[in-house]
Amino acid sequence: MIIEADLHCHSLASSHAYSTVDEMAAAAYKYGLKAFALTDHAMAMPDSPHVWHFHNLSILPQKINEVTVLRGAEVNIKSSDGDIDMTEFDLSNLQWVVASCHLPVIKPGTEKENTNAYVNAVKNNAAIDVIGHCTVVRYPVDYEVIAKTCKEYGKFIELNESSVQFGRSTKENCVDMLRACKKYGTEITVNTDCHYAALIGQTPFTEKILESVDFPEKLIFNREAARVLEYVSKKHNII
Ligand SMILES: [Zn+2]
């Protein structure tokens, strides 16, 4: 495994995922992960939990089975203006925020429109930490513009295992994205986006792609959980 912290994971609170938080923490411990982020879908998705799910995450222990559980969400980008489906108040309870484009919420546009959706989300929402699965084929984007903007605004870009594994992202898109990140020195997170506990932390497909472009290890932010926890505690002041 190349990561110590898996920063995009769904529990059965998103109804197309199948594991409880405890099952995920047990699997994470078994595989040697030190942290994972619980990032169920925010409210604009049809399978999302009620907003109270996110407000109440603070009742969970910060550590389960010695594994740190970050309280997060996968928010939905709603338009090319970059507006998202959580308020500042909702976001203030969270320790890790992935922002993604999903078909039920935003229709694919031109390359420029899709790029603007990500770029404006990054520019207008300080709470967003990482751009999720922007290698998905149905939303063509300009990786140069996204990588440059994320570097400028101190955001991460995700290399998403499950979208590669299940055919929604191409290897070519991942390579283009990684090359742009390498060029601008933009840090990435390698995440599973797992929907089942046994898949947490497992990144065989994306590891091969990283090797194929000789991607610098120092730009993989979640290789070390300590680095992630330091960032989260500085930004949100809550761990
Ligand atoms: Zn997603």
Ligand SMILES: [Zn+2]
């Ligand atoms: Zn997801």
